[in-house]
Each structure stands twice: as C-alpha cells, then as structure tokens.
Amino acid sequence: MNRLCNSLEPRVMNDDMLKLAVGEQGPQEEAGQLAKQEGILFKDVLSLQLDFQNILRIDNLWQFENLRKLQLDNNIIERIEGLENLTQLVWLDLSFNNIEAIEGLDTLVNLEDLSLFNNRISKIDSLDALVKLQVLSLGNNQIGNMMNIIYLRRFKDLRALSLSGNPISQAEDYKMFVWAFLPDLVYLDSRRVDDQLKAQAEAKHQFSIDELKHREYLMQAQQAEEQARQAELEEHQAAFVEHLNSSFLFDSMYAEDVEGSKLATLQGVGELLEAYPSGSHCPSDRARPQDTSPLGLSFPISL
Structure with a gap:
C-alpha cells in the first residue's frame, strides 16, 4: 500500500466524490455558485x-x-x-x-x-x-x-x-x-x-544505431506493405471480389472437374503442375523485405 x-x-x-471534487475545484464567484445550484455537468x-x-x-x-x-x-x-x-x-x-x-x-x-x-x-x-x-x-x-x-x-x-x-x-x-x-x-x-x-x-x-535504423526501415516497409494489402482487400470485399488477386477463383471453377482430374494423371502433366502451380502468380506471395544485414545485432522490436 x-x-x-x-x-x-x-x-x-x-x-x-466526483461532485464534491468538481464543486470544490470549480469557480467560486457568482457564476460558480449559480453552476452549483443548477448542477455541474x-x-x-x-x-x-x-x-x-x-x-x-x-x-x-x-x-x-x-x-x-x-x-x-x-x-x-x-x-x-x-x-x-x-x-x-x-x-x-x-x-x-x-x-x-x-x-x-x-x-x-x-x-x-x-x-x-x-x-x-x-x-x-x-x-x-x-x-x-x-x-x-x-x-x-x-x-x-x-x-x-x-x-x-x-x-x-x-x-x-x-x-x-x-x-x-x-x-x-x-x-x-x-x-x-x-x-x-x-x-x-x-x-x-x-x-x-x-x-x-x-x-x-x-555501429549499433546504424544496425537498428536498418531494422526499423525493414519493419516500416513491411508494415506499409501490409497496410496496402489490407486496404486492397477491403476494397475487394466491398465489391464482393475479395479473391480477385489469388488463384481461388480459378481453383474453385475446377475444384469438381472430373475430366480435369483425369488429365492430371497423364504422363508429364504432373511435372507441369509442379513447375507451374496455380497460385505462383499471386501478387500476395511476392517476397517481403528481409533483414540481410551481416551485422547480426538483435533488438526486440515489434510493429
């Protein structure tokens, strides 16, 4: 204690307690007395x-x-x-x-x-x-x-x-x-x-300040990218096309395609699917900034 x-x-x-404090600390002249009579908001x-x-x-x-x-x-x-x-x-x-x-x-x-x-x-x-x-x-x-x-x-x-x-x-x-x-x-x-x-x-x-500024720059860039991605997603959701920038639309169209599944079993098709996956073109999968600094100084900083 x-x-x-x-x-x-x-x-x-x-x-x-609050009314007493407000009354004691408020104006004491005529205007203050009138405020007390009418009640202080x-x-x-x-x-x-x-x-x-x-x-x-x-x-x-x-x-x-x-x-x-x-x-x-x-x-x-x-x-x-x-x-x-x-x-x-x-x-x-x-x-x-x-x-x-x-x-x-x-x-x-x-x-x-x-x-x-x-x-x-x-x-x-x-x-x-x-x-x-x-x-x-x-x-x-x-x-x-x-x-x-x-x-x-x-x-x-x-x-x-x-x-x-x-x-x-x-x-x-x-x-x-x-x-x-x-x-x-x-x-x-x-x-x-x-x-x-x-x-x-x-x-x-x-030395440590330069390392820290580098890390802060990377984090700010990542935060800006995430904010831009979130803003874009909200726009797409408002237009009911939130999956426009991903492979979801294409994949959903062929999710129950029996003939397409058979085609995938043909010789050589599997290798093509591995080389060119349906989501490889998705902008959301682009590389994020990475901390490649060789200095290796560790500071516990969060966004």
Whole structure:
C-alpha cells in the first residue's frame, strides 16, 4: 500500500466524490455558485484533481469526455483502467501509486504529459497509441532492462524523460545509451542534455544505431506493405471480389472437374503442375523485405 495512505480505508470513485471534487475545484464567484445550484455537468469539466484520496480503483469517469487534465497521484491505485472515454486528455498524473504494469491507455491519443513516477513498473510498453507524447516520467520504478530505451524511439515528439531511481539508471553506460538512441531528447532526469556529450554518445554507439535504423526501415516497409494489402482487400470485399488477386477463383471453377482430374494423371502433366502451380502468380506471395544485414545485432522490436 502507498505509505501516504496507509492509515485510511480504501475509497471508491463514486458520484459523490466526483461532485464534491468538481464543486470544490470549480469557480467560486457568482457564476460558480449559480453552476452549483443548477448542477455541474461532468462533460464540461476540463481539469480534475483527485490526489490524496486513498482511491484504490479508477472508475466512474466516463462522463468526463472533455477532460484535459487529470491528477490521481498519491493514492493506492493498482491498475490503469477506466480511462477509455477521456480521449481529450492531455496531462495525466498517476505518480505515487501501486501500479505494476502500463495498460489501459489505448484511447488517449492526445496525451502529451504522463507521470508514472514512484510505482512498481518493470517494463516500458503499451504506450503505442500516445503518438503526441512529449513528457514521460517513470522515475523510482523497477525498470532494469536497457532495451526499454529502444521501445521509446517510436515517440518522435518525446522531449523529456525521467528514469532516475530505476535499476537501469545505475548502469555505467546509462546516460550515454539514452542520449545515443533517443537523439531528440532535450531533458533526461530533469537535466538538459548537453549537445557535446550527445555527439560523443552517438559516435560511441554508431555501429549499433546504424544496425537498428536498418531494422526499423525493414519493419516500416513491411508494415506499409501490409497496410496496402489490407486496404486492397477491403476494397475487394466491398465489391464482393475479395479473391480477385489469388488463384481461388480459378481453383474453385475446377475444384469438381472430373475430366480435369483425369488429365492430371497423364504422363508429364504432373511435372507441369509442379513447375507451374496455380497460385505462383499471386501478387500476395511476392517476397517481403528481409533483414540481410551481416551485422547480426538483435533488438526486440515489434510493429
């Protein structure tokens, strides 16, 4: 349990808690008093502060569809959940909780600032949807594998990263590794990255960086090809000709052709069928890009 909340009973995020928080944090002048009398609509709330509430589980936030800032730090939250409807969220603070895994963020496509400081997280993943992420705080967790840094390369807008207090930050090459593989980073562990040291780090790891860029290029090409293939398939399905680019149509026409089957038994026909199979012309069977790099550096990167 979070040491700051040990003396209190776990609380539930219900309507009463949310109404009280919205009322206390809303405008206090005449307009605010009028809003309280008429009732405050959760969908109109842009900022919500629920820190130090001894909250065990995130719940009942579905009405806050226009919320941009959510503060849930210093509670006893164990899982990231219940945020699906908060698609306009830009700033999220879940620091000082008991979270063990990054999850439940797939719909937060506008999130720019995420704090998971002082939790129990051991792996950086499940952040793919956060394409606008600029600030990520993961200090004081249990992250120990340097390959977690490679995962963060996909976030092109990431400018500030905090990993201090993790086992990874004790590695001798920690800062040099981060500077080399995240070249667009401006702040690491609350300190501005020195351009001269960054250049030295890149030079030190140039061999591995080149190998990694090669692998990323191949994966991007494969992903683009798969997306194009899927788009083409959807077009064909809409026109009810989804098998137009394969041998299915030809094969189905002769699937029950008795005379054709007899023909296949004649001398020499079998060899022709082996040399020219019916699906050999299928565009979907064309070779995909392969990693032919002789460097052999292995990075666990997924699409």
